[in-house]
Amino acid sequence: MTAEQQHPGAAPLTLRTGGQDEALEELLDHELTAFNGAACGAGTPKEFSVRVDDAAGEPVGGLTGWTWGGLCAVHLLWVREDVRGDGWGSRLMRAAEEEGVRRGCTDMVVSTYTFQAPEFYLKLGFRETGRTPGVPGGHADVSFHKVIGT
Incomplete structure (x- = not known):
């Protein structure tokens, strides 16, 4: 399932729902770990x-x-x-x-x-x-x- 939305002055974004996405899970883990570590100085x-x-x-x-x-x-x-x-x-x-x-x-x-x-x-x-x-x-x-x- 996909849905597209246009932000003024930006390329269209696509929203997709599906099964397990290992690449997405790895990206989210990496990004949230970095954000959380920076927010409280606790590392990984x-x-x-x-x-x-x-x-x-x-x-x-x-x-x-x-x-x-x-x-x-x-x-x-x-x-x-x-x-x-x-x-x-x-x-x-x-x-x-x-x-x-x-x-x-x-x-x-x-x-x-x-x-x-x-x-x-x-x-x-x-x-x-x-x-x-x-x-x-x-x-x-x-x-x-x-x-x-x-």
Whole structure:
């Protein structure tokens, strides 16, 4: 789908909607990272991961996140169903927090859906900071924050 609009004295602009656009995603990431870094002097986000493997070297759990400007953010956290309840989620989160502190972070954030693990994050000392009701599919997206390194 495309739409064109003419600005006075400028070439026409085209608006397109489509599927995943890796080149656009890379451009947006680069431009927003530069803008954000300039706005607060925090440089570039640094990604990290924490992984748990079984004896065969297969992943049974993992976490991805990033640190930037004193903030440690958890992006994704997953633990394989057969080892859920064995404490691996907590260990992964502690390792992420330790990595954040090692990188100079003072705050940690994560979000989850109400059908996932909001109680888990509360037990780890996070406090709810926001909720978007009704999404996805009648559930809610819940945001959490925790002060770390103190």
